[in-house]
Amino acid sequence: MRAQLERDAESWGREWRTDWPAHVLDRYGIDLSTHFLGEPIPHPIGKGSGQLSLRVDQLEADADAGLAFAVLKTVIAEDERGEQSMGAWAIHETKMRVERRAALDGREGWTVTWKGRGWDRPFEEYLALIRAARDLAASRGILAVPSVKYHLPGADEPFRDAEYRFTTRALEDAWGRGPLLLEKDFSPTLAGDARSDERATVRRWLAEVPERIRAAARGPLRLGVKLMNARFDDAFQREMLADAGGADSLTVFNRLWDANAGVACGGWDLSDRNLRVLDGALRPRLPLSGTGNICSGRMIVEYARRGCSSVQLHTFFQLPLSAYPAAAGSRMARALHALVFDPRDGLVATLLELEEQGTLARRGGRLHFRDLCELVA
Ligand SMILES: Cc1cc2nc3c(=O)[nH]c(=O)nc-3n(C[C@H](O)[C@H](O)[C@H](O)COP(=O)(O)O)c2cc1C
Numbered sequence: 001m002r003a004q005l006e007r008d009a010e011s012w013g014r015e016w017r018t019d020w021p022a023h024v025l026d027r028y029g030i031d032l033s034t035h036f037l038g039e040p041i042p043h044p045i046g047k048g049s050g051q052l053s054l055r056v057d058q059l060e061a062d063a064d065a066g067l068a069f070a071v072l073k074t075v076i077a078e079d080e081r082g083e084q085s086m087g088a089w090a091i092h093e094t095k096m097r098v099e100r101r102a103a104l105d106g107r108e109g110w111t112v113t114w115k116g117r118g119w120d121r122p123f124e125e126y127l128a129l130i131r132a133a134r135d136l137a138a139s140r141g142i143l144a145v146p147s148v149k150y151h152l153p154g155a156d157e158p159f160r161d162a163e164y165r166f167t168t169r170a171l172e173d174a175w176g177r178g179p180l181l182l183e184k185d186f187s188p189t190l191a192g193d194a195r196s197d198e199r200a201t202v203r204r205w206l207a208e209v210p211e212r213i214r215a216a217a218r219g220p221l222r223l224g225v226k227l228m229n230a231r232f233d234d235a236f237q238r239e240m241l242a243d244a245g246g247a248d249s250l251t252v253f254n255r256l257w258d259a260n261a262g263v264a265c266g267g268w269d270l271s272d273r274n275l276r277v278l279d280g281a282l283r284p285r286l287p288l289s290g291t292g293n294i295c296s297g298r299m300i301v302e303y304a305r306r307g308c309s310s311v312q313l314h315t316f317f318q319l320p321l322s323a324y325p326a327a328a329g330s331r332m333a334r335a336l337h338a339l340v341f342d343p344r345d346g347l348v349a350t351l352l353e354l355e356e357q358g359t360l361a362r363r364g365g366r367l368h369f370r371d372l373c374e375l376v377a
Pocket of ligand 1: 314
């Protein structure tokens with residue numbers, strides 16, 4: 001199988017195909033199927049909310065490459081008059097810099113430096129994107145889920161339910177039939193904001209926001225809460241996991257806040273923190289989706305072994321083309337090629353390695369990615 005993997009890395013690097021999960025099943029007996037927000041998906045790799053999910057053409061390229069799902073850019077909630085209490089997050093900024101970032105221990109990773117925040121175009125255009133994404137999901141099988149930043153009150157303030165109601169119901173109308181799938185973003189810029197200074201305030205948000213969103217919806221809803229990396233210690237970060245128990249799934253954890261530079265950042269410090277927090281946490285009873293410095297199949301496995309049944313990448317889908325081993329194909333195809341077929345650190349290689357070590361066993365002749373989430377790292 002190792003020799004086969006070397007050959008696949010070569011040939012799939014020259015020519016990529018959308019049906020790559022079927023090949024992985026056929027050649028290696030590895031079943032990558034899993035779930036995100038209660039929906040079955042053919043493999044765990046998705047795209048995190050951000051600048052790479054603003055337009056339909058980006059989603060079409062994702063579908064061509066065989067990405068499992070994408071979370072759309074975060075939109076800022078508004079009421080029926082168009083007022084946004086979180087309007088400071090709807091600022092326009094186009095320039096992104098993909099940069100090297102050294103971790104505290106010196107390991108070189110990648111980060112994207114960007115001063116922007118949420119969706120900065122009219123809400124109507126976001127609704128149009130949801131409708132188009134829904135059509136694409138039906139025709140091409142890529143799941144695309146909206147993301148929202150709702151009003152978050154200060155310590156003694158009430159929630160602005162009008163924003164919750166108007167925004168959630170408009171999303172439901174655009175989404176159409178079936179339960180609305182939705183991610184609620186707690187962002188790094190929020191973690192760096194004065195309103196997150198108080199632990200009690202953050203804990204109140206996590207405890208109350210899921211029920212506010214459910215109360216605002218007219219119909220059924222499956223809610224993912226994307227937790228921020230708060231500026232407090234690991235113990236608090238673990239408490240946040242427990243506080244957000246009203247969600248259907250948790251996305252763990254958004255980028256770090258670099259207070260000196262005044263920007264969000266990623267790299268090895270982000271994955272170190274996320275994995276460490278998950279290691280020490282009581283296993284939450286909710287499904288988890290991992291995010292943060294996932295640049296290899298090996299890192300997907302690290303998150304999976306801490307309970308993440310899917311993963312959401314952003315930075316790795318933005319690297320310079322020279323950083324991917326494949327010489328042809330779209331950026332998304334080249335990224336997936338490295339994540340899956342890299343003979344040393346790809347998903348296939350890492351799963352075969354776990355089998356050799358006796359950590360992961362075949363069932364019915366197959367290795368199942370899903371079984372990883374049951375293992376304790
Ligand atoms: C330029 C940029 C914009 C982002 N915008 C959002 C956003 O609007 N909403 C959100 O939930 N996460 C946002 N993220 C976070 C990503 O979805 C992802 O969770 C995070 O970057 C960690 O993954 P990574 O290390 O693979 O980049 C953004 C990230 C980047 C780099």
